[in-house]
Amino acid sequence: MNVLNRFFALFLIGFFLSLNSFSQTYPELFSTEEPLEIQMKFSSKQVKAETNDSTFIDTFLMYKNTEGGWDSLDIDLRARGNFRRDNCSYPPIRIKIKKKKSKETPFEGHKSLKLVMPCNDSKNAPSYIAKEYLAYKMYEKVTPYFFPTRLVKISFVDEDDKKGEVSELIGFLIEDDDLVAEKFGGEIFDEKKLGPTFLMDSATVRHDLFQYMIGNTDWSSMFYHNQKIMKLSDTEFIPLAYDFDMTGLVSPPYAQVSNLVDIEKITDRLYRGFCRDEGIMQAVRQEFLAKEPELMALVDNQLFMEERDVKLAKSYLKEFFSTMSNDKQFESQIIMKCRR
Numbered sequence: 001m002n003v004l005n006r007f008f009a010l011f012l013i014g015f016f017l018s019l020n021s022f023s024q025t026y027p028e029l030f031s032t033e034e035p036l037e038i039q040m041k042f043s044s045k046q047v048k049a050e051t052n053d054s055t056f057i058d059t060f061l062m063y064k065n066t067e068g069g070w071d072s073l074d075i076d077l078r079a080r081g082n083f084r085r086d087n088c089s090y091p092p093i094r095i096k097i098k099k100k101k102s103k104e105t106p107f108e109g110h111k112s113l114k115l116v117m118p119c120n121d122s123k124n125a126p127s128y129i130a131k132e133y134l135a136y137k138m139y140e141k142v143t144p145y146f147f148p149t150r151l152v153k154i155s156f157v158d159e160d161d162k163k164g165e166v167s168e169l170i171g172f173l174i175e176d177d178d179l180v181a182e183k184f185g186g187e188i189f190d191e192k193k194l195g196p197t198f199l200m201d202s203a204t205v206r207h208d209l210f211q212y213m214i215g216n217t218d219w220s221s222m223f224y225h226n227q228k229i230m231k232l233s234d235t236e237f238i239p240l241a242y243d244f245d246m247t248g249l250v251s252p253p254y255a256q257v258s259n260l261v262d263i264e265k266i267t268d269r270l271y272r273g274f275c276r277d278e279g280i281m282q283a284v285r286q287e288f289l290a291k292e293p294e295l296m297a298l299v300d301n302q303l304f305m306e307e308r309d310v311k312l313a314k315s316y317l318k319e320f321f322s323t324m325s326n327d328k329q330f331e332s333q334i335i336m337k338c339r340r
Helices: 003-022 044-050 083-087 125-142 177-183 201-213 278-290 292-300 307-325 327-335
Strands: 036-042 057-064 070-079 093-096 112-116 149-158 166-175 227-233 236-241
Touching: 036 044, 044 057, 044 070, 112 125, 125 149, 125 166, 125 201, 125 292, 125 307, 177 227, 201 236, 201 278, 201 307, 278 292, 278 307, 278 327, 292 307, 307 327
Parallel strands: 036 149
Antiparallel strands: 036 057, 057 070, 070 093, 093 112, 112 166, 149 166, 227 236
């Protein structure tokens, strides 16, 4: 081998070794509780006005890599939801990622994600996001069927801001519906012909009691509002709940009570589940009572919640467990209130 060829061979070896040294291994996106740091820049007005279920805008996000530096990822995004889209500065976001772009990034394997952003950049915004995130983490404790989530710290520049100031926000990512169903060997059931009583009894009662626990009436198993239906087989259909902001637990300033339910305040509870075999309802009741210490511990350990909100959340949950532990109250507030 002459000197030139030897030099070229050594150059190639060094080049590929250098490439390998820059490759990074990331844990699965939802396998850690550590908040992911990201940077984003887009026009909130444009996203709200010009995107829909089929129309996205091209942009990118930056994410902190394992070396502490920043890498970029091309993404498409659109606004989702209705109420927050119309009433908040920052809408909830749907992110699309091309498979080849996500390789060797924290987002590998994820083609679609939801990003929950705060309503605005007010002083209390992080605490409201933390309480909504807490609801998702509590749901993980009461059912095996849930949407995995991960907190994110967002350095956000809104292109509508002429000063170009950076807002430091707290949000969280939610795993895509189809990926969740795939993990269980199922699929998302999109047809609108399945009555609520066809859903699996025990899974549905856990869902319904959880919604009562957090004071949520902004859902419907008749019209699949704020829930997806996962089909495991021709006889097994499971509710997957999401969007927990309009609840007594979170109680954000923009929360409104629907005129379709008979309550006055967002913190009022109303059981909206359909009636099931009382033996199943009593069994699931005992499951919740057994999980009280674990659920309360989640409140104590939640990041970004102000001390005042921790106390309010624990007090609100204690009211629920007081009802659950009292036979007469459980009878009057749950058994007698279920929909027939």
